[in-house]
Amino acid sequence: MNEFTITGWDESTHKEQDNIKLSHASVTQSYVGILEGAAEIIYQMVYTDKTKASYIGTERFEGKIDGKGGSVIFVHRGTFANGKVTSAFEIIADSGTGELKGILGSGTFASSETQSVEYTFEYTL
Secondary structure, eight states: OOEEEEEEEEEEEEEEETTEEEEEEEEEEEEESSEEEEEEEEEEEEEEETTEEEEEEEEEEEEEETTEEEEEEEEEEEEEETTEEEEEEEEOTTOOOGGGTTOEEEEEEEEESOSEEEEEEEEEO
């Protein structure tokens, strides 16, 4: 099973005005499955009310992808609505190191507000 677990979440509000909230979150995650390792993520979020948000983020993953070691940078785009998170992420070209040099790939996840989340991921190397 491909799964990540959120191991840390530190969110702070930048600005709140007219029911719009801009916030920033520093997140840590651990991965099992095709991705094996740990990641640090920075999310920028826009809440349009207490139950809806859109976000973008960058993630530095370090570990193994399908047994090959190194690190990559993912870019994320997603939404949060009525307790459900939906996201798509992809590797930034030329960000792979070690055995992951030249890798391209993308994935998705969708979940309710839980610590452990299943993901999909495909790549070429």
